Amino acid sequence: MIAKPGLDGHDMGAKVIIRALRDAGMEVIYSGLRQTPEQVAAAATQEDVDVLGLSFLSGAHVEHTRLTLAALAARGADDIPLIVGGTIPPSDIPILLKMGVKAVFVTEAALSEIVAGFFAAASKINDIKEEKQ
Amino acid sequence: MTLRNSAGQRKERGSVVKAAPRRITEDGVAIDPLYTPEHIVDLNYQQDLGYPGEPPFTRHPYATGYLERLWQMRLYSGFGNAEDTNARWKFLLNSGNMGVSAAFDMPSQLGMDSDNPQAAGEIGRVGVAVDTLKDFEIMFRGVPLDKVAASLNTGDSSIIMFAMLVAVAEKQGVPLNRISGSLSNDILCEYVARGTWLYPPKYSLRLNTDITEYSVRHMPRYFPHNVRGILVHESHGSPAQEIGFSFAAALEYLDRAVARGISIDDVGPRISFFFGAGTRIFEEAAKFRAARRLWARTVRERYSPTRPEAMCMRFTSCFGGHWYRAKDPMVNVARAAYGVLGCVLGGTQGMLLGGYDEAFALPTERTQRLALQTQQVCAYETDATATVDPLGGSYFVETLTNKIEADTQAYMKHLQDMGGILEAVQSGAVQRGLADRYYQIRQAEERGERLVVGVNLYASEEPEPAPELHAMNPDVARRQIQRLHQVKAERDTAGVEAALDRLAEAVNTTDNLVPVVVQAVSSYATMGEITGVFKRAFGSFQEPRSF
Numbered sequence: 001m002i003a004k005p006g007l008d009g010h011d012m013g014a015k016v017i018i019r020a021l022r023d024a025g026m027e028v029i030y031s032g033l034r035q036t037p038e039q040v041a042a043a044a045t046q047e048d049v050d051v052l053g054l055s056f057l058s059g060a061h062v063e064h065t066r067l068t069l070a071a072l073a074a075r076g077a078d079d080i081p082l083i084v085g086g087t088i089p090p091s092d093i094p095i096l097l098k099m100g101v102k103a104v105f106v107t108e109a110a111l112s113e114i115v116a117g118f119f120a121a122a123s124k125i126n127d128i129k130e131e132k133q
Numbered sequence: 134m135t136l137r138n139s140a141g142q143r144k145e146r147g148s149v150v151k152a153a154p155r156r157i158t159e160d161g162v163a164i165d166p167l168y169t170p171e172h173i174v175d176l177n178y179q180q181d182l183g184y185p186g187e188p189p190f191t192r193h194p195y196a197t198g199y200l201e202r203l204w205q206m207r208l209y210s211g212f213g214n215a216e217d218t219n220a221r222w223k224f225l226l227n228s229g230n231m232g233v234s235a236a237f238d239m240p241s242q243l244g245m246d247s248d249n250p251q252a253a254g255e256i257g258r259v260g261v262a263v264d265t266l267k268d269f270e271i272m273f274r275g276v277p278l279d280k281v282a283a284s285l286n287t288g289d290s291s292i293i294m295f296a297m298l299v300a301v302a303e304k305q306g307v308p309l310n311r312i313s314g315s316l317s318n319d320i321l322c323e324y325v326a327r328g329t330w331l332y333p334p335k336y337s338l339r340l341n342t343d344i345t346e347y348s349v350r351h352m353p354r355y356f357p358h359n360v361r362g363i364l365v366h367e368s369h370g371s372p373a374q375e376i377g378f379s380f381a382a383a384l385e386y387l388d389r390a391v392a393r394g395i396s397i398d399d400v401g402p403r404i405s406f407f408f409g410a411g412t413r414i415f416e417e418a419a420k421f422r423a424a425r426r427l428w429a430r431t432v433r434e435r436y437s438p439t440r441p442e443a444m445c446m447r448f449t450s451c452f453g454g455h456w457y458r459a460k461d462p463m464v465n466v467a468r469a470a471y472g473v474l475g476c477v478l479g480g481t482q483g484m485l486l487g488g489y490d491e492a493f494a495l496p497t498e499r500t501q502r503l504a505l506q507t508q509q510v511c512a513y514e515t516d517a518t519a520t521v522d523p524l525g526g527s528y529f530v531e532t533l534t535n536k537i538e539a540d541t542q543a544y545m546k547h548l549q550d551m552g553g554i555l556e557a558v559q560s561g562a563v564q565r566g567l568a569d570r571y572y573q574i575r576q577a578e579e580r581g582e583r584l585v586v587g588v589n590l591y592a593s594e595e596p597e598p599a600p601e602l603h604a605m606n607p608d609v610a611r612r613q614i615q616r617l618h619q620v621k622a623e624r625d626t627a628g629v630e631a632a633l634d635r636l637a638e639a640v641n642t643t644d645n646l647v648p649v650v651v652q653a654v655s656s657y658a659t660m661g662e663i664t665g666v667f668k669r670a671f672g673s674f675q676e677p678r679s680f
Binding site (some may be wrong): 006007008009010013015016019020029032033034036058059060063064067086087089090091106107108110111112 | 149159239240242243245251252253254255257259326328329330368369458459460492493494495567568569571572575576579588597599602605661676
């Protein structure tokens with residue numbers, strides 16, 4: 001799932017990543033704009049996604065990521081890997097990674113790199129799911 | 134002299150360059166290696182170019198171009214609480230900014246009060262936080278509205294921001310007819326690209342027209358529309374899509390104004406546009422020239438104005454957004470200079486310019502000052518303004534101008550075939566088209582077909598020093614909420630309720646809502662309270678599921 005938590009309405013980045021992921025064979029759900037972290041966590045859990053991507057061009061990435069992680073944890077879904085992207089200042093990347101985000105992609109990142117990152121995160125969770133079964 | 138090739142055979146003049154490979158743009162437009170009079174053999178100077186300040190205004194909206202008056206260098210700015218923005222505005226005015234251009238935070242643009250739980254984390258981030266008129270009063274302290282032009286940039290909260298501007302002018306003792314500046318008041322572009330819509334189009338358009346009517350009647354120096362093709366540009370729209378979509382939107386606004394009984398001669402001169410520009414200097418200049426000519430022809434044909442000013446397209450432009458790269462950001466300074474040049478050669482009336490650090494954060498004082506200086510170098514050190522429309526008559530630029538005009542007309546027809554702009558927007562077709570184009574452009578870049586210095590060409594492997602970025606003051610949210618509660622505690626509650634009741638009644642009539650909204654903001658009703666009245670009456674826009 002690709003989600004736009006918060007109020008920001010710039011969705012072109014999210015849309016191009018959705019397109020790239022679908023072209024690479026991943027099934028992708030788009031949350032639409034103006035999702036609260038709660039709504040994102042609820043949808044991700046309901047859809048039992050393998051990986052959740054958050055797109056931010058609003059500067060609110062640290063708070064909203066923290067809230068989304070908390071909402072996922074509250075649902076017992078903290079094994080869903082989180083990837084964050086957008087206008088992220090370099091100094092915020094370690095903060096996000098320390099929170100438990102698996103990867104951070106700034107606007108410059110190549111689509112091929114981003115797609116690889118999503119597949120890597122998704123296959124890890126699939127391995128874990130298979131083990132659990 | 135007879136030219137011969139290395140084998141001694143006669144060579145036709147110009148044959149070498151004419152045989153050179155053509156470049157193909159992202160939109161499949163072929164650029165010839167050389168342009169000659171043959172390319173523009175059908176150009177009629179009087180009809181197609183004419184003189185600046187006269188229809189079709191191809192060469193410049195004003196007769197003397199920049200010779201007597203430069204474009205308005207007016208950087209967009211706002212963050213934190215109102216006093217933070219007021220301080221930055223004053224810094225910019227001292228650095229040569231001509232007027233103020235307000236950036237509002239997301240909650241304000243969406244008509245949410247700062248104590249709304251959904252506003253958490255967003256207060257004062259991408260712009261200034263505004264909850265009540267009190268914030269506007271603080272923001273405009275020492276910024277007299279009869280001397281300083283004020284541009285306001287927002288979506289469906291336009292009517293509230295506009296009303297606050299009117300109320301502040303009243304408090305400053307400035308008569309309405311002295312106010313200059315502009316207001317976005319452009320919901321159609323918002324639907325496809327920036328997302329600060331609130332209400333379904335039918336109601337947003339009613340509010341748009343109320344603002345236009347009020348402004349045309351009371352504020353002759355103000356532009357109540359700043360139709361933002363830039364949003365299409367920033368969504369990677371082609372020149373034809375950017376101009377075509379914004380013209381379709383502008384015609385929708387004009388149609389409604391005229392339907393209300395406002396003469397095209399009165400409203401035509403009060404429409405302005407806001408376009409984006411990139412680093413393709415000649416394409417941008419041609420785009421703006423084509424736009425002016427096409428607008429003049431379109432307005433004349435559709436509305437038969439009697440005043441030439443009613444057909445004159447004026448615009449502000451901006452370089453920034455996606456053109457500013459995160460990798461090796463100092464290179465953006467060079468890019469910006471070319472962006473400015475394209476706009477100036479295209480005859481812009483105003484320019485915004487982002488800071489070179491835009492890929493990371495809001496600009497600092499330093500990067501904003503540099504953005505102004507970039508424009509100032511073009512204005513005062515180059516010869517780009519020495520004569521009007523210096524590129525006029527260029528075989529290349531006139532060919533490009535013709536091509537972009539034709540492509541734009543084709544795109545406008547395409548929108549009509551889709552059922553008109555409203556239908557196209559509500560179906561999500563335009564949004565999908567833009568997303569497709571962006572995808573192609575991204576892929577072209579990653580294949581190395583589209584070259585970007587420092588990113589996929591001569592990119593350095595050296596780790597980059599962390600840029601010094603604008604830091605968000607962590608106290609902003611607390612201060613804003615405190616101020617909001619204080620205003621609510623001190624205001625005349627009965628007066629606010631009465632004003633909101635009047636608004637709720639007026640919304641169901643065909644009365645112009647601006648005066649009632651002015652009364653509401655003057656009583657210190659909050660953005661959330663006023664928006665609440667509108668939402669209850671209009672409902673909310675449903676984002677089309679294009680993905």
